[in-house]
Structure formats: structure tokens, C-alpha cells
Amino acid sequence: MLVHLPILQVIVPLIAAPTCLILRKPKLVWLFTLLASSLAFVISILLLQQVMLTGTISYELGGWSPPWGIEYRIDKLNAFIALIISGVSTVVLLAAQTSIEKEIPQEKQTLFYILYLLSLTGMLGILTTGDAFNVFVFLEISSLSAYSLIALGKDRRALWASFQYLIMGTIGATFILIGIGLMYQMTGTLNMADLATRLPEVAETRTITTAYVFFIVGVCLKLALFPLHFWLPNAYTYAPSIVTAFFAATSTKVAAYLLIRFTFSIFGISFSFTTLPMETLFLILGISGIFIASTVAIYQDNIKHVFAYSSVAQVGYMIVGFSLTTHAGLTAMLLHMFNHALMKGALFLALAAVVYRVGSTRIADFQGLGRQMPLTMAAIVVGGLSLIGVPLTVGFVSKWYLVVAVIEKGWWWLAGLVLLGSLLAVIYVWRIVETAYFKAPIAGRQPVKEAPMAFLVPVWLLVSANVYFGIDTRLSVEIATAAAKSLFGVAQ
Amino acid sequence: MTMILGLYNYWIVIVLMMIGFYIIIAHGHLIKKIIGLNIFQTSVFIFYISVGKVEGATAPIWQEGILLYSNPLPHVLILTAIVVGIATTALGLALIVRIKEAYGSVDEDEIQSMDNQDVANQEKEHQQC
Amino acid sequence: MVGIALAVNQIKDMFAVVMLAGIYGLVSASFFVAMDAVDVAFTEASVGAGISTLLMLTTVAMTGRTEHEASHKPLLALLVVTVTGGLLIYGTFDMPYFGSADAPVHNHVAPRYIYDSMKEIGVPNMVTSVLASYRGFDTFGEVTVIFTAGIGVLALLSVVRRPKNDAAVEAINDSMHEKHLVLRVVIKTMIPFILLYAFYVQFHGDYGPGGGFQAGVIFAAAIIMYALLFGLSAARRVITQPVVQLLSALGVLIYGSVGFVSMLNGGSFLDYSVLSADPIAGQHLGILLIELGVGLTVASVMIIIFFSFSARSEYQQAKKGESL
Numbered sequence: 001m002l003v004h005l006p007i008l009q010v011i012v013p014l015i016a017a018p019t020c021l022i023l024r025k026p027k028l029v030w031l032f033t034l035l036a037s038s039l040a041f042v043i044s045i046l047l048l049q050q051v052m053l054t055g056t057i058s059y060e061l062g063g064w065s066p067p068w069g070i071e072y073r074i075d076k077l078n079a080f081i082a083l084i085i086s087g088v089s090t091v092v093l094l095a096a097q098t099s100i101e102k103e104i105p106q107e108k109q110t111l112f113y114i115l116y117l118l119s120l121t122g123m124l125g126i127l128t129t130g131d132a133f134n135v136f137v138f139l140e141i142s143s144l145s146a147y148s149l150i151a152l153g154k155d156r157r158a159l160w161a162s163f164q165y166l167i168m169g170t171i172g173a174t175f176i177l178i179g180i181g182l183m184y185q186m187t188g189t190l191n192m193a194d195l196a197t198r199l200p201e202v203a204e205t206r207t208i209t210t211a212y213v214f215f216i217v218g219v220c221l222k223l224a225l226f227p228l229h230f231w232l233p234n235a236y237t238y239a240p241s242i243v244t245a246f247f248a249a250t251s252t253k254v255a256a257y258l259l260i261r262f263t264f265s266i267f268g269i270s271f272s273f274t275t276l277p278m279e280t281l282f283l284i285l286g287i288s289g290i291f292i293a294s295t296v297a298i299y300q301d302n303i304k305h306v307f308a309y310s311s312v313a314q315v316g317y318m319i320v321g322f323s324l325t326t327h328a329g330l331t332a333m334l335l336h337m338f339n340h341a342l343m344k345g346a347l348f349l350a351l352a353a354v355v356y357r358v359g360s361t362r363i364a365d366f367q368g369l370g371r372q373m374p375l376t377m378a379a380i381v382v383g384g385l386s387l388i389g390v391p392l393t394v395g396f397v398s399k400w401y402l403v404v405a406v407i408e409k410g411w412w413w414l415a416g417l418v419l420l421g422s423l424l425a426v427i428y429v430w431r432i433v434e435t436a437y438f439k440a441p442i443a444g445r446q447p448v449k450e451a452p453m454a455f456l457v458p459v460w461l462l463v464s465a466n467v468y469f470g471i472d473t474r475l476s477v478e479i480a481t482a483a484a485k486s487l488f489g490v491a492q
Numbered sequence: 493m494t495m496i497l498g499l500y501n502y503w504i505v506i507v508l509m510m511i512g513f514y515i516i517i518a519h520g521h522l523i524k525k526i527i528g529l530n531i532f533q534t535s536v537f538i539f540y541i542s543v544g545k546v547e548g549a550t551a552p553i554w555q556e557g558i559l560l561y562s563n564p565l566p567h568v569l570i571l572t573a574i575v576v577g578i579a580t581t582a583l584g585l586a587l588i589v590r591i592k593e594a595y596g597s598v599d600e601d602e603i604q605s606m607d608n609q610d611v612a613n614q615e616k617e618h619q620q621c
Numbered sequence: 622m623v624g625i626a627l628a629v630n631q632i633k634d635m636f637a638v639v640m641l642a643g644i645y646g647l648v649s650a651s652f653f654v655a656m657d658a659v660d661v662a663f664t665e666a667s668v669g670a671g672i673s674t675l676l677m678l679t680t681v682a683m684t685g686r687t688e689h690e691a692s693h694k695p696l697l698a699l700l701v702v703t704v705t706g707g708l709l710i711y712g713t714f715d716m717p718y719f720g721s722a723d724a725p726v727h728n729h730v731a732p733r734y735i736y737d738s739m740k741e742i743g744v745p746n747m748v749t750s751v752l753a754s755y756r757g758f759d760t761f762g763e764v765t766v767i768f769t770a771g772i773g774v775l776a777l778l779s780v781v782r783r784p785k786n787d788a789a790v791e792a793i794n795d796s797m798h799e800k801h802l803v804l805r806v807v808i809k810t811m812i813p814f815i816l817l818y819a820f821y822v823q824f825h826g827d828y829g830p831g832g833g834f835q836a837g838v839i840f841a842a843a844i845i846m847y848a849l850l851f852g853l854s855a856a857r858r859v860i861t862q863p864v865v866q867l868l869s870a871l872g873v874l875i876y877g878s879v880g881f882v883s884m885l886n887g888g889s890f891l892d893y894s895v896l897s898a899d900p901i902a903g904q905h906l907g908i909l910l911i912e913l914g915v916g917l918t919v920a921s922v923m924i925i926i927f928f929s930f931s932a933r934s935e936y937q938q939a940k941k942g943e944s945l
Contacts, residue, residue: 004884004890007880007889011877011880014765014877015873015877017765017768017873018870018873018874021866021867021869021870022867022870059889060889061757061889061890061892062889062890062891062893063892063894064755067729068733068734068755069755069756070758108779111772111776115772115776121765133572136576137572137762137766140576140580141762141765141769144583144766144769144770145769145773147583147587148772148773148777151587151776151777152776156594156595159587159590159591159594160603160607162587163522163587163591166580166583166587167525167584170584171532174532174533178536178539178709181536181539181543182712184726185716185717185724185725186715187725187729188725188726188727188730188731190565198729202725205715206712207712207713207714207715207716210708210711213708214708214709495714497718498718499713499714499718499719501719502713503710503713506713507623507706508622508626509706510702510703510705510706511623512626513701513702513705513706514630514695514699514702515626515629517701517702518695518698523635523638523639523677523680523684524638527638527642528629530642530645530646531642531645534649534665537649537661537665538649538652538653541661542656542719543724543726544658544726545656546721546722547720549657549722550657551657551830552657552746553747553748553828554747555745561657561735562656562657562658563726563731563734564734564751565726565730565731566658567658567660567661567748567751568748568751568756568759569759571664571748571752572759572762572763574664574668575664575668575767575919576763576766577668579766579769579770581673582676582770582773582774582926583770583773585676585679585680585930586774586778586929586930588680588684589680589933590777590778592683593937598684598685
């Protein structure tokens with residue numbers, strides 16, 4: 001069975017999804033989903049171990065060797081990200097049943113879990129495949145399930161947010177399809193490793209340049225890189241809270257993976273960054289994302305909006321690391337992907353707990369929550385500190401590595417900008433802390449109880465991970481560095 | 493000259509794509525956006541299929557004596573893409589039905605102003621508290 | 622086709638626009654035939670021109686027939702579109718010419734599909750052998766996409782409580798159907814043939830254009846026709862909601878099981894050669910089973926989607942009836 005791990009990583013949640021239709025009761029379906037997700041998590045751990053020991057794994061689907069058949073290709077990069085995705089998925093699921101009790105009507109809960117599993121399948125499929133068109137298919141699986149999940153939110157704005165996301169997401173996916181088509185036209189293959197060897201011959205053509213541009217624009221739409229981020233804030237805010245917790249920690253990471261994979265492994269560094277002024281462009285967009293999104297976050301009334309814009313800013317940080325095109329820059333980006341998943345996972349999960357008890361996420365409704373929901377608010381505080389980049393948290397680790405990578409290039413001004421961005425984060429986190437701890441609870445409102453264990457356990461799991469990996473950074477740094485190294489090794 | 497003859501097919505497809513794309517972003521009526529999306533995607537399909545065509549060949553079904561076939565791979569890809577397209581359309585239309593129920597309108601501008609109105613009303617409510 | 626697209630852009634009557642969109646799909650299908658892409662043409666005609674138009678009409682019926690005037694001048698849109706289009710045209714200049722036989726796409730991966738597939742898989746329709754065997758996993762993903770859409774539409778549109786005016790709505794529907802006597806008789810005779818044709822397409826897909834998707838859509842079309850004429854409740858008595866949901870899940874599971882059995886027999890996922898002593902027989906068996914799974918899921922999901930839309934429409938009508 002061990003040799004089949006690569007495909008099982010995707011098949012387990014995929015087969016689990018329709019099976020949920022056969023089991024009927026939501027609680028049973030929840031346990032089943034939790035089981036499937038944990039299994040996927042275990043598989044990802046095993047795969048990562050295998051890859052760290054023996055190097056890239058290749059699996060031929062259907063027994064046909066690539067490029068005639070579809071290949072699954074696991075290397076350090078995607079094994080690492082698969083670990084993050086399946087891990088967050090499992091932890092978030094622990095609180096799922098309790099959370100959706102209040103947010104999704106009874107008869108739709110089974111459908112919710114099916115869509116959740118399909119979303120997980122889609123993301124894992126994008127990560128593990130070695131075939132460009134297969135990426136498109138699984139991208140659509142994850143997107144379609146995402147649109148449906150977001151639309152399950154109670155507020156009618158969830159429907160509108162989902163529709164806007166559908167339009168923008170499908171345009172992005174179609175752009176990606178155009179890019180793949182152009183690449184195929186010039187090389188005759190769809191296999192990613194094969195593309196990497198054949199693209200250099202045709203790299204000078206205008207067609208390939210066009211292919212690259214369309215592909216990257218499509219990916220950046222999914223990544224929510226400024227200025228293509230418009231779908232994200234509303235989608236995250238109005239989706240059911242547990243959905244936001246899941247997506248905030250995972251969906252942009254998968255898009256970032258595609259960006260890294262196609263730029264480094266397929267098109268190659270020399271093409272991607274010399275033919276077009278990508279370095280400069282990404283740098284500018286990244287910095288703009290950080291500042292504009294953080295500033296907008298400060299003025300938001302709804303805390304979910306605050307953290308959604310914060311996510312757009314965090315994507316900016318990742319892209320800044322990416323644009324450095326150095327080994328250190330890429331390591332910083334990968335580290336930040338890991339850390340951001342932990343940070344936002346914890347934050348949005350804690351917010352889900354607040355929604356469960358309070359029913360709203362408006363800043364005004366947070367008054368006095370510090371005393372009434374101490375554990376939950378403490379979790380939000382730690383998450384916030386992590387966002388800012390306070391030492392002893394994972395946020396500090398990624399900011400540190402980013403600043404070091406930037407200074408390595410001699411761009412002191414950029415390091416200053418990164419730190420300035422953290423200052424903005426201080427402002428919007430402080431607003432929340434101030435309201436929760438230093439304002440009296442709203443008069444006439446019923447006292448709010450602490451969140452139930454179903455929330456506290458996963459939230460504090462993620463929060464402890466935030467602190468643990470902020471102190472003992474060996475694991476995350478080692479894997480990120482190794483992954484970055486392997487990418488530079490493969491690319492020209 | 494041969495270049496124009498060899499490429500004009502692609503140019504026409506690109507024009508179709510762009511009309512579809514334009515319909516998506518320029519129109520406010522939600523169903524029209526979905527139709528624009530359809531046209532956009534179908535044009536991409538036409539592009540892929542054109543790539544696979546070989547002059548003087550036949551459909552890729554094995555027949556005795558025929559040696560020149562058009563490329564089956566783009567056909568396979570587009571079959572999948574058509575299915576993906578209908579899936580997206582179905583979801584989009586379902587969303588539109590729900591939006592109509594919830595907002596009473598399927599026009600982008602009207603919905604947006606209703607949302608802004610909601611936000612403004614909430615502001616007023618909270619200032620009164 | 623450019624003309625149709627431009628007309629879609631200009632016309633404000635949504636019914637006309639949807640009809641034009643359907644025609645666009647049909648014209649694309651004929652174009653595909655001209656490009657030797659017969660399977661694709663088949664699918665585009667049934668899905669793009671058929672199901673798509675049907676769903677859009679249903680939605681228009683529920684949302685209103687005219688489009689309002691745009692409030693702002695779409696200059697930005699025009700700019701974006703021009704830039705994008707310009708970039709694409711820029712990209713065409715280094716492409717291999719349309720129809721040339723020495724383009725990279727024809728010389729690398731394709732020759733094996735064309736010339737060796739008969740030997741390796743034993744199926745004349747090369748598209749089927751690529752779709753079902755060489756790139757069978759893509760098709761698995763595709764079935765999952767369809768399943769996802771079905772679940773998504775269910776999540777969005779399904780109504781649990783039966784409208785209180787059940788009998789009233791049924792009576793309205795039934796009386797309307799009384800009027801269309803000719804249609805009823807004609808459709809009743811046609812449905813068995815359509816179903817038979819669906820089965821033919823399903824199982825003959827190895828030898829001619831066809832296969833699971835097209836068959837599934839045609840099957841669903843027959844059911845939908847029945848529902849349109851005789852009423853949703855009548856159709857629901859034949860094809861109940863739990864059954865059709867189960868069938869949609871079953872299709873995906875069948876597909877996955879074939880993959881699992883391959884793994885258990887020592888091959889990799891979806892390797893059909895190990896399904897039987899003779900690899901070619903194994904390939905045939907594998908393709909047959911997965912196409913069955915595909916047809917099952919596609920048919921069920923199309924029916925689910927249509928039923929969901931109709932049910933929601935009845936729900937809306939019932940609500941309007943209540944508030945009056």
C-alpha cells in the first residue's frame with residue numbers, strides 16, 4: 001500500500017465525499033469526514049517523511065508512463081504544503097459540527113461535509129499532480145465546492161460574494177486554461193516535468209510569453225494578489241465561520257504553490273524573471289498589497305473583514321519574498337505559508353467560536369468579551385501577536401527570515417517597509433484587543449459564556465502550534481529550506 | 493501573406509473570446525454575465541480544437557486504410573472542459589435564483605447599492621445605541 | 622458566430638439572448654464537426670446547446686425577461702478587453718499555422734495515441750482510449766466535478782418542506798398539460814427511443830462517437846422531457862430524490878472501485894491491464910465499467926439539477942400563492 005500513497009492522498013477524501021451521501025445523519029457524516037481528513041493528514045506525514053529521505057516520488061496513473069499517462073509527482077515542496085492543508089483541515093473539522101449547528105440548516109449539513117471533502121480533494125489534487133491539465137480539473141473541483149460552501153452562509157451577502165467569486169474565479173481558471181493550451185500548442189505535452197525540458201527550446205517565442213502571462217494572471221486571481229483580490233474579503237466574511245477558518249488557512253497557499261511550481265520548475269527562473277520584469281512587478285504588487293490591505297483593515301467594522309484584508313496583506317508578504325528570487329527569499333515565502341496557515345487558522349476558528357456565542361463579528365459586539373470569553377479572546381490575542389510578528393510566535397519567524405532575505409539583497413529600504421507593515425498590523429489588532437478588554441460589556445445584553453470545548457480544543461491546538469513553532473523552528477525551517485533548495489536545483 | 497492565412501482562424505477565435513470576456517465585465521445583468529462566461533469558455537474550446545486539426549485528416553476513429561488522423565488529445569481535454577463549463581454554469585444559475593429571492597433583483601448595480609444601503613443602515617443603528 | 626456574440630451583447634430581452642446563446646452552442650458544435658472533433662461536437666450539442674439553454678431558460682423564467690440599462694459607460698471594460706485580446710493576438714505570431722501536420726502537438730505525444738492505441742487498448746475510438754484509459758484519471762476528476770456541481774446545486778436550491786399548496790400547484794400543472802395533447806402523445810412515443818439511444822451511445826462509445834457523458838446527458842434529457850410535459854410530481858414518482866442522489870454517488874464510487882481493484886491486483890490506480898488475464902480484455906472491462914460510472918453520475922446529476930430548479934420554482938410560486 002505504501003507505494004500507492006501519492007494517489008491515496010487524493011483518493012481518500014475523494015471517495016469519502018460521495019460515501020457521505022449514503023450515510024445520512026449529520027453527526028455520523030461529521031465523524032466520517034473527520035476520519036477521512038485525519039487519514040489524509042497521516043498520509044501527508046508519511047509522504048513528507050518519504051520525500052525527505054528518498055527524494056522525489058513519481059506515480060504513474062493507469063500504468064501508462066508519462067507523458068502519455070498522467071503522473072503524480074511528490075517532492076519536498078508539495079509534500080510540505082499538503083501537510084499544512086490536511087493538518088489544518090483536520091483540526092478545523094474538530095469544531096465543525098458545533099459551529100454549523102447554528103449557521104447551517106439541519107437538512108444541508110450532510111451536503112456541507114460532502115462539499116468540504118470535495119474542496120479538500122481539489123486542493124490536494126492540485127498539489128500532488130504532475131500534469132498541467134489535471135491541475136485545471138482539480139482546480140475546478142476545489143473552486144466549485146468553494147463557491148457552494150461560501151454560499152451556505154446565513155447572510156444574503158454570502159450569495160452575492162459567492163457569485164462574484166464564481167465570476168472572477170472562472171475567469172481566472174479560463175485564463176489558466178488558455179495558458180496551458182498555449183504551452184501545449186508549442187510543446188505538444190501536458191506533463192509538467194516534460195514541459196520543463198521542452199519549454200527552453202521555445203522559450204523565446206511570443207506565444208510562450210503570452211502563455212506565461214495568462215497563466216500567472218489566472219493564478220494571481222486565485223491568490224488574491226493585489227489588485228486581483230476583490231473577491232476575497234466578502235467571500236471570507238460572509239461564508240459560514242468554519243468555512244472561513246478552513247479557506248483562510250488553505251486556499252491561497254495552493255495558488256501560491258502553483259505560482260512557485262510553474263515559475264521555478266516549469267518555466268524556469270531565467271525565463272520567468274529575465275524575459276519579463278516579473279521581479280519588479282511582483283515586488284511592487286506585493287508591497288502595495290501589504291500597505292493598502294493593512295490600511296483598509298484598520299477601518300473595518302466587521303472583524304472578519306479585518307482579518308480577511310489582513311490575509312490579502314499576508315499574501316503581499318509572501319509575494320515580496322517570492323520576488324527576491326533568491327534561495328533565502330523563497331524559504332521565507334514557504335515559511336510564511338506555513339505560519340500564516342497556523343495564524344489565520346487559529347484566528348478564524350476563534351472567531352467562529354465568538355460567532356457561536358455572540359452571533360456577530362462586529363467590533364462593537366466585542367465589548368467586554370475579554371472577561372466573558374477569556375480563553376477565546378486570549379487565543380485571538382496570541383494570533384494577533386503572531387500576525388504582528390512578536391518574538392516567540394511563528395509570525396516573528398517568517399518576518400525575520402523575510403527581513404534577512406531582503407537585507408541579503410542589500411535592500412534596506414524594503415526591510416524598513418516590511419517592519420512598517422507590521423506596525424499597521426499593530427493598529428488593527430489593538431482595536432480588537434482594546435474593545436474586548438478595556439470596554440465594558442454592552443448593557444442589557446445577556447452574559448456571554450465561554451466557547452464550548454469543541455472549539456477550545458482545536459483553537460488552542462493551533463495557538464500552541466503558533467507558539468511552539470515560533471520557538472522550536474527546526475522542523476518548519478528545515479523543510480522550507482530543503483524545498484527551496486530543490487526548486488533552485490531543478491530550475492535553470 | 494501565408495502567415496495571415498495560417499493564423500486568421502486563431503484571430504477570429506480570439507475576437508470571439510474577447511466579446512465573451514467583454515460581456516462578462518461590462519454587463520450588470522447576472523444571467524448575461526453567465527452567458528458571457530459561456531461564450532468566453534466555448535471560444536477557448538474552439539481554440540484548443542483548432543490546434544488539434546490536421547489539414548486533410550479525418551476524425552480520430554480508427555478505420556482500415558486511413559493513415560492521417562486529427563489529434564485526439566485536444567478533444568479529450570475539451571470534453572472535460574465542456575463538462576466543467578456546464579458545472580460552473582449550473583452553479584452560477586442556481587446562485588442567481590437564490591440572489592433573486594434574497595435581493596429581488598439580478599442586476600449587479602442594484603444589488604451593490606442594496607448592500608451599501610444595508611451597511612449605511614447598520615451604521616445609523618449603531619450610532620443610535 | 623461573431624455576429625451572434627455581438628447580438629448577445631446588445632439585446633436586452635433575456636429570452637432572446639438565451640436562445641441566441643443556444644444557437645451559439647449549436648453552431649460551435651457544427652464547427653467542431655468540421656474540425657474532425659466528433660465526440661466534442663456531440664457533447665457540445667447536448668450539453669452546451671441543450672442542457673445549458675434549458676437551465677438558463679428556467680432561470681430567466683424565475684428572474685425576469687429584460688435587462689436594465691447599464692448606469693456607467695463601460696470604458697474600463699473595453700480597455701481591459703482590448704489589452705487582453707491584443708496580448709493574445711501578439712501571442713499568435715509564433716504559433717504553428719492552423720492545420721499544419723508538423724506542429725509539436727502532432728509529433729510528440731499524439732502518435733502513440735493514434736497509432737498504438739488499437740494495439741494497446743483495442744478500441745477504435747482514439748478519443749475514448751485517451752479519455753478512459755491513458756488519461757483516465759482526468760476523467761475521474763471530471764466525474765467528480767459534475768458530482769460537485771450536483772451537490773452544490775442541491776445545497777443551494779433544495780427545499781425540504783413540501784409547499785402547502787401542493788394539491789393546488791399540482792392541479793395547475795395538470796390542467797396545463799391537458800391542453801398539450803399532441804405533445805403528450807408524441808413525447809410518450811419518443812421517450813423509449815431516446816432512452817434506447819442513450820444506451821446505444823453509452824455502449825457503442827468505443828466504436829463511434831459517444832461514451833458515458835453524452836449517454837448520460839441524453840438519458841437525462843428524456844427524463845426531463847417527461848417532467849416538462851407531465852409535471853414535476855409525476856416525474857418525481859418515477860425517479861425519487863433519494864434514489865437519484867444515491868445513483869449519482871454510486872457512479873463516482875464505481876469509478877473509484879475500478880481504480881481500487883486495479884491497485885489490489887498489483888497495478889497502479891486505474892491500471893486496467895491487471896483487471897483480467899489478458900491485458901486487452903482488462904482494458905475493455907475497465908473502460909466499460911468506468912464509462913458506466915460516468916453515465917450514471919452524469920445522468921443523475923443532470924436530473925438532480927433540473928429537479929432542483931423546478932422544485933425551487935414551484936416553491937417560489939407556492940410562496941407567492943401564500944402571500945396573496
